[in-house]
Amino acid sequence: MSGAVVIRAEALTKHYFLGVRRRRVEAVNDLNLNVGAGEIFAFLGLNGAGKTTTIKLLLDHARPTNGRAMLFGMDARKPAARRKVGYLPDLPHFYQFLTARELLNYTGRLFGIGSATREQRREKLLHQVGLDGRGNEPLGGFSRGMLQRIGLAQALMNDPELVILDEPLGGLDPMGRVDLRNIIARLKGEGRTVFFSSHLLDDAQRIADQVGIIHQGRLLACGALQELLTRKTGWEAEIAPLEGFDIAALCRVRGWTWEKADGTYRVTLPDEVEVRELHRLAGEGQAVVQSLGRRQISLEEAFVEELERWER
Amino acid sequence: MGAVNRVLAVAQTTLRETIRNKILLNLVGFAVAMLGLSWVVSNWSLGEPGKIITDLGLTVTALAGVTIALFTGIALVYGEVERRTILPVLAKPLARWEFILGKFFGFSTAVMLVYAGMNAALILLLWGVGRPPTGQLIAAAYLSAWEVELVVALALMFSAFSTPSLSALYTIMLFVSGRFSGDIKEFLTQNPLTSAKPVLTAVYAVVPHLSMFNLRREAVHSLAVGWERLVFPTLYGALYCLLVLVIAALVFRNRDLA
Numbered sequence: 031m032s033g034a035v036v037i038r039a040e041a042l043t044k045h046y047f048l049g050v051r052r053r054r055v056e057a058v059n060d061l062n063l064n065v066g067a068g069e070i071f072a073f074l075g076l077n078g079a080g081k082t083t084t085i086k087l088l089l090d091h092a093r094p095t096n097g098r099a100m101l102f103g104m105d106a107r108k109p110a111a112r113r114k115v116g117y118l119p120d121l122p123h124f125y126q127f128l129t130a131r132e133l134l135n136y137t138g139r140l141f142g143i144g145s146a147t148r149e150q151r152r153e154k155l156l157h158q159v160g161l162d163g164r165g166n167e168p169l170g171g172f173s174r175g176m177l178q179r180i181g182l183a184q185a186l187m188n189d190p191e192l193v194i195l196d197e198p199l200g201g202l203d204p205m206g207r208v209d210l211r212n213i214i215a216r217l218k219g220e221g222r223t224v225f226f227s228s229h230l231l232d233d234a235q236r237i238a239d240q241v242g243i244i245h246q247g248r249l250l251a252c253g254a255l256q257e258l259l260t261r262k263t264g265w266e267a268e269i270a271p272l273e274g275f276d277i278a279a280l281c282r283v284r285g286w287t288w289e290k291a292d293g294t295y296r297v298t299l300p301d302e303v304e305v306r307e308l309h310r311l312a313g314e315g316q317a318v319v320q321s322l323g324r325r326q327i328s329l330e331e332a333f334v335e336e337l338e339r340w341e342r
Numbered sequence: 343m344g345a346v347n348r349v350l351a352v353a354q355t356t357l358r359e360t361i362r363n364k365i366l367l368n369l370v371g372f373a374v375a376m377l378g379l380s381w382v383v384s385n386w387s388l389g390e391p392g393k394i395i396t397d398l399g400l401t402v403t404a405l406a407g408v409t410i411a412l413f414t415g416i417a418l419v420y421g422e423v424e425r426r427t428i429l430p431v432l433a434k435p436l437a438r439w440e441f442i443l444g445k446f447f448g449f450s451t452a453v454m455l456v457y458a459g460m461n462a463a464l465i466l467l468l469w470g471v472g473r474p475p476t477g478q479l480i481a482a483a484y485l486s487a488w489e490v491e492l493v494v495a496l497a498l499m500f501s502a503f504s505t506p507s508l509s510a511l512y513t514i515m516l517f518v519s520g521r522f523s524g525d526i527k528e529f530l531t532q533n534p535l536t537s538a539k540p541v542l543t544a545v546y547a548v549v550p551h552l553s554m555f556n557l558r559r560e561a562v563h564s565l566a567v568g569w570e571r572l573v574f575p576t577l578y579g580a581l582y583c584l585l586v587l588v589i590a591a592l593v594f595r596n597r598d599l600a
Contacts, residue, residue: 046598086598086599089432089433089600090430091429091433091598092598092599093598105522109434109435109436109437110435111435112433112434112435113435115433117429117430117433118430119426119429119430121426122426122430123425123426123427123429124427125355125358125359125427127358127362127363128355128358128359132355132358136351136354136355137430137434139347139348139350139351140348140351140431140434140435140436141434142344142347142348142435143437179445181430184430185430188434194433210548221417273460327374
């Protein structure tokens, strides 16, 4: 499966018409997206950016106004396209009179899983999400965290190749978030593709290897996380100048930013030309370069930068 | 076989959810209390107790069946969309029409189980006053069950695209006009030149002909019932339900889930 495209969106557009005056709301606009097999793709955006609508279009919960969505090369509107998909909705709600076991059984039956396999997976998943002792309790009595866990179990019932999680980290306590991050990492380790939406950038940065930033229904940036964090951010070096050498003056002249720490200077260089200048200084013996590397910003900084660029 | 299994899975879950709902139990309790009341009334009246219990009992069971079908059915699909329980279900390889069909079968089964239970209580009550159940009583209960089925289908159809209050309004309107369908036909026969003929003909064609499902008089007075009085309404009821479900599936097919 490696290298295959699991999710493809082609000019995907969804407009809603609200109220008596049929006011048009552009929830998703001309979205083009490819998610490859085995990736952890974080779909990031503010509240109301179009994340959940995109997921709805992928799962045929809503019909596109234009364009199309495909799962495993099949039109997403066909039920068969969801055969290898597991899905956990945002704030999951399930039938309150069903027990956890009954819900997993029901899910298994909808996927056409035989009773022996169903039972085996059900018990395994209940154990994995830490609900083995609660399997016969009605879901109406479950807490939010427990619903999230049983939701995850039902999303994995069909042993899916693609797992779509809508805001899975929202509303979880710190331990719950750590658990979920570990589960997502494990899913990747098992060769599954994970597509999740979030506005929690710190968590997304820890687990994602691909990201897409959506804002006002438009995809502003999409690609490898590392590329996004190092793109146009310059270089960072730690320099120890020789005695008498005025590094601060040089920084001012060259337009470098610097900060002093314990006899060394942490310097930010805007581009490769300045990196060459640094190498020249080192070559002339005026300073010792202790470290040099691409400057990396946080996902939050990259996200804000993309949004500001869009607003301009 | 895949589609059949999926429809059955939805039906079984719907049945479980409906049966475990306390609102249903309250309605059943109310209906049983009303049956008890018919026994009290029969003791106070001058008429034959068996006939009074049959008449009141059939009315109560039919009304209770329709009430349960109406007030639970109108939220069947709408409630799932509102509570968002439908999202994980329709993320499975399940077609929308399979979901509608499963909902119908599951809910119908639940309502029919309740309806059968109420009729069993009626039969026991009749036995208690020394009037064993007649074939006409069984036939009347059977046709009344079809009337309830039609209400289930209509309520489900409306719940696929409108709010519970509007669904209730539409279903009640169709139910009431359906009960008077015989009168509409009678009026058109006696007044063939009326200016309202096109409207009334259209109304008569659309509304369910519920008057054909009423055998209460035959059951009370033990009048003979020909086989055609059972077969034709059965076929009509099945076809009407099928048509309503097809419309429900078509409407629901393109609906965005909020």
